[in-house]
């Protein structure tokens with residue numbers, strides 16, 4: 169007499185497990201996209217450039233963080249630029265692998281304030297790719313972006329910050345898995 | 347059917363009897379309570395004075411982590427499962443639990459799980475040290491190797507809880523004696539039924555969270571790792587989607603116990619029985635939609651903060667209904683103050699206090715100040731210790747004479763109560779001040795201005811800890827040498843089918859369901 173009920177309850181438990189593992193991560197991603205939070209833009213902005221609004225100037229600031237024990241030197245080449253909305257800007261981050269081994273890094277971007285997230289468009293960014301650097305190597309990494317003219321009037325300054333992660337081991341294990 | 351228990355250890359290993367399994371759960375949870383309490387003593391001893399005296403900071407972190415894990419998953423949860431096993435069949439007129447063999451399994455997988463968890467203390471990498479909430483990446487990228495034992499242990503605990511809950515739901519829905527309708531069930535049965543549904547819904551989510559950790563750590567996925575495109579904040583959402591219902595899993599059966607005890611010693615039926623059932627259901631439902639009140643500081647949009655703030659404050663409404671009903675039950679009752687009632691009254695007062703601090707924490711802008719301070723520690727110990735643990739103490743004193751046929755020592759019981767009550771408040775009340783003063787939680791050391799209240803808190807903790815030894819002594823003394831009692835009702839005001847049985851109850855009870863008239867006479871619901 170208990171079989172049907174037990175089957176239902178067990179089924180419920182299995183559904184909840186699947187919900188956690190398979191549905192919650194994509195739902196979270198979706199919520200972040202809709203709300204404009206989290207590590208926001210993963211690939212190049214593809215839509216046509218907008219007209220330049222010369223009547224307005226916004227300040228874009230650059231920051232860098234080394235995650236955990238990441239030993240590289242990683243810093244913006246310039247700490248801020250002033251741009252007109254719609255105007256393309258090209259800046260660079262400097263990176264140097266100060267160690268004696270080859271490493272791979274990944275930079276993860278973040279923008280504040282939240283209300284500006286949807287209006288900073290990256291056309292080219294080192295953060296779209298992994299950054300391999302040999303022992304002692306250094307490089308300037310390119311970032312091309314523009315600020316959308318629709319940017320809310322209340323926002324005068326945008327801060328773009330990158331955290332750089334050491335993913336050498338992760339890449340190595342991927343290779344060995346393949 | 348009319349046979350007694352088997353002899354020797356095989357009785358306990360192979361038993362499918364709900365009373366035996368209830369006893370096993372209760373003793374196991376008490377053992378875990380002592381173990382977790384020992385960890386707490388280490389924590390409070392280290393915090394007795396500023397500076398590092400007894401342990402290394404790494405070990406301190408292992409202690410806070412293990413204390414939380416052992417108390418939540420080893421002490422509180424199994425203790426209420428034990429109570430459910432003992433009481434539910436006797437309260438609804440059923441001969442046993444619906445699935446006796448699964449019942450045996452769900453208990454016997456627990457001790458190995460905790461043995462495995464505790465064994466990490468002796469391993470070179472040390473025990474888990476990332477807090478009982480095991481946030482990624484502390485518990486993934488930066489975790490000690492022993493995290494895999496932890497994960498496996500959590501899987502087993504989850505399986506045990508899910509099996510236990512399925513069993514309880516099946517028992518309550520399918521095994522009630524004819525005439526025992528849903529709205530005649532004692533409130534303890536109701537609260538457990540709802541708790542069991544909560545467990546079935548969220549223990550798999552916990553299992554999912556640790557499974558994702560396992561994948562991240564060992565198989566190169568990046569659910570929670572930003573470097574691989576994941577997000578550690580996702581972990582917190584998943585954890586608290588489990589975690590907030592979990593706190594109600596802990597407290598709902600306690601509500602049930604209190605709702606049995608207060609009417610007995612007030613000699614009045616429970617006030618507002620139906621509203622208690624609805625309030626419990628409402629709390630259970632709401633518990634699914636408030637989880638991010640633990641995450642006000644992760645950088646949610648303002649709309650999210652507001653939503654979670656108001657939704658959380660909404661829970662205070664059904665909770666308030668319950669407190670109102672308990673107080674109304676006592677109002678103008680012929681109250682007597684035996685030990686179970688003392689614990690129950692203390693529960694009502696102290697749990698309400700914990701609810702109020704919960705409301706303070708629910709206010710998002712204030713929580714920016716309170717979050718991760720000792721204020722939170724004070725809050726959850728008021729609801730979990732003065733709530734769940736006090737109600738468990740009350741339950742043991744209340745039903746022990748029924749279970750054993752022997753009366754406990756009332757004077758010693760009262761002494762236990764008063765020492766617990768005073769010790770508990772000396773320990774945790776000052777932690778409100780510490781938290782408001784800005785002392786962060788989970789550190790092995792603190793700034794000098796926090797020295798005095800920390801010392802007070804530690805002294806309180808030693809007092810509270812010691813009083814539990816008294817409790818253990820009283821229980822054992824009752825079992826081996828307590829004064830024999832045989833009247834079915836230990837307490838003159840008690841209602842419920844369990845009190846229609848002989849004292850102590852035979853090994854098998856209600857092998858034939860009780861008459862409708864017996865159910866009616868012993869009903870806990872106002873006639």
Ligand code: HEM
Nearest residue numbers: 593596597639640662701704705707708717718726729730
């Ligand atoms: C009116 C009812 C309640 C409200 C409004 C409430 C609210 C809150 C809030 C907002 C927090 C997060 C504080 C922070 O981390 O900054 C919190 C933490 C906590 N609450 Fe409650 N709570 C309530 C009842 C309970 C109950 C009944 C329990 C358990 C029996 C409980 C257990 C906990 C625990 C364990 C934590 C801390 C978790 C951790 O970070 O380790 N609460 N509560």
Ligand SMILES: [Cu+2]
Nearest residue numbers: 590593639640
């Ligand atoms: Cu919560």
